[in-house]
Amino acid sequence: MGNKKNVWSKIWPPATLMIVLLAGWQIAAYLELFEQWLLPSPFSIVEEAIQVWPRLLDHTKATVQLTLIGFVGGSAVGFVLAALLHLIPGARTAVYPLLVLTQNVPVIAIAPILTMLLGWGLLPKALLVIMVCFFPITVAMLNGLTNTDAQLRNYLQMIGIRRFRLFWHLELPHAIVHLFSGLKIAASYSVLSAVVAEWLGTNKGLGAFMLISSKGFLPDRVFAAVFIIVALSLSLFGLVTLAERLVIRWRPEKEVK
Amino acid sequence: MSSGIENERPTLQVQRIRQKFGKGKAAKEVLAGLTFSVADGEFVSIIGPSGSGKTTLFQVIGGLERPSEGEVWIGGKETTGQRGHISYMPQQSSLLPWETVAGNIELSLSISGIDRKEAKSSTQEWLERIGLQEYADAYPHVLSGGMQQRVSFLRALLAPQQLMLLDEPFGALDALTRLHMQQWLMSIWEQNRRSVLLVTHSIEEALILSDRIIVMSASPAVVLDEFIIPFERPRREEIWNDPRFNELKQHIYRLLQNSAEE
Incomplete structure (x- = not known):
């Protein structure tokens, strides 16, 4: 199918470049262009990862759990918040500037406060990820809910559509396209913020594993964790893209990019 | 044929509609006291230069805008500023x-x-x-x-809904498709007659489709004249050759021309 071909033609150039870069790194390490204890070779990173795999897997599971809770929770909060701000008259003008303000507070700064208030459990960390994730979704959704086609809106109003049906049949479907671009950003943010949350207060998860390994000066392990984090981030992004393709089937092929 | 219909209550009555935008000296009058009606089962076209406030008129009839003065009656009830009393075909298929x-x-x-x-x-x-x-x-x-x-x-x-508003429905189509569509619409409508108010720029289109044509001037809009179109239904392509067709066309064209020069 043309579609599949299209996907491959997009995947192979960056994939090839990636392999070339990794090979170059491996060769540079083999030629001892840099110290192995400073920057381990890809091969030794994989070797180390296999050796500590059971532990690494446990930490990965913890990070995946935190990421998913944060991502799903953040998406739900973002979605509901956008719908409410849009539907309640005046709410958007009042609340939106404050939302932008919350994004100016760095994650690293909130984390100790959350830990102080809520302890060391899953809750403060999940809250942190949710706080990071919801924003791009709310912004994208609000944008989509507002910028609907003026002619479609005029037509539906002319035939006497009621407010809620206008939301359900015009604004929401239109916003779905925007929602997915928000979800893609949130997907990357969620993995990142989950790792940062783990740095700040836990002994579980890839973030914690990285911190411990770094303190014990085990660069192989730190890099192994980084590789897994990148893979997680890419997978979540891929899942969102897949969901987008399944949900949005009405667009003409040429618009799908 | 319209004499029998006139006795009944018209499907649409537009009464002395005025619409002004802005206030004080900057106020711009778009509709200056429009009055006309569409009878049950009648096909009426409105022709006017672009910018003659046809969009505003439709928004008022559809209830999306409240006129500064005047009333809209649909099906014998006052519907000024109320939505949901019309069916609508916009220029873009939407x-x-x-x-x-x-x-x-x-x-x-x-x-x-x-x-x-x-x-x-x-x-x-x-x-x-x-x-x-x-x-x-x-x-x-x-x-x-x-x-x-x-x-x-x-x-x-x-x-x-008893009244259909058609807002330049074929304006975005090429000439040949437009002609096909006019004939197609005519054949469907003649089998299933409803009250129609059509806005168009094309005099020929109005002549082919309508029972009556209302000619409007631009900024502010007033009714310049009305023409009853005498061609029998079902209409055939032969009306193109009818001398009355060209006469009416010339007449309406001159009317629009004169109002634009004033």
Whole structure:
């Protein structure tokens, strides 16, 4: 199918470049262009990862759990918040500037406060990820809910559509396209913020594993964790893209990019 | 033929509609006391230069805008500023891209107050009648411009409201498709007569389709004149050769020309 071909033609150039870069790194390490204890070779990173795999897997599971809770929770909060701000008259003008303000507070700064208030459990960390994730979704959704086609809106109003049906049949479907671009950003943010949350207060998860390994000066392990984090981030992004393709089937092929 | 209809209450009465935008010296009057009516089962066209406030007029009749003065009566009830009393075919087909062809028609019908079951069955029946049944489950973007307008017309025709507003429905089509569409619309409408108010720029289009033509001036809009179109129905292409066709065309053209010069 043309579609599949299209996907491959997009995947192979960056994939090839990636392999070339990794090979170059491996060769540079083999030629001892840099110290192995400073920057381990890809091969030794994989070797180390296999050796500590059971532990690494446990930490990965913890990070995946935190990421998913944060991502799903953040998406739900973002979605509901956008719908409410849009539907309640005046709410958007009042609340939106404050939302932008919350994004100016760095994650690293909130984390100790959350830990102080809520302890060391899953809750403060999940809250942190949710706080990071919801924003791009709310912004994208609000944008989509507002910028609907003026002619479609005029037509539906002319035939006497009621407010809620206008939301359900015009604004929401239109916003779905925007929602997915928000979800893609949130997907990357969620993995990142989950790792940062783990740095700040836990002994579980890839973030914690990285911190411990770094303190014990085990660069192989730190890099192994980084590789897994990148893979997680890419997978979540891929899942969102897949969901987008399944949900949005009405667009003409040429618009799908 | 219109003498029998005049005694009944018209489907649409527009009474002394004025619409001003802005206040004080900057105020701009768009509609300056428009009065006209559309009888039951009558096809009336409004011709006017662009910028003659036709959009505003439709917004007022549709209830989206409240006029500064005057009243709108539909089906014997005052509906000034109320929505939901008309069915509508806009210039752009305005089909929702995320609904299928059938879904679009059904949605409009259910907004107009028809229950889902009935909407479904009449949609299927009519799509078959106009030869688009194979597109029932397709999304609108696969349809050509002409086909989209057919669906859009069908959607307006099937709604239960007594009055149909057609807003330059073929303005975006090429000349040949436009001609086909006029004939197609005529044949469907003649089998299923409803009260229609059509806005168009094309004098010929108005002459082919209407029972009566209202000529409007621009900024502010007033009714310049009205013409009863004498051609028999069902109408055939022969009316092109009718001397009265060209006479009326010239007459209306000059009327518009003069009002533009003033």
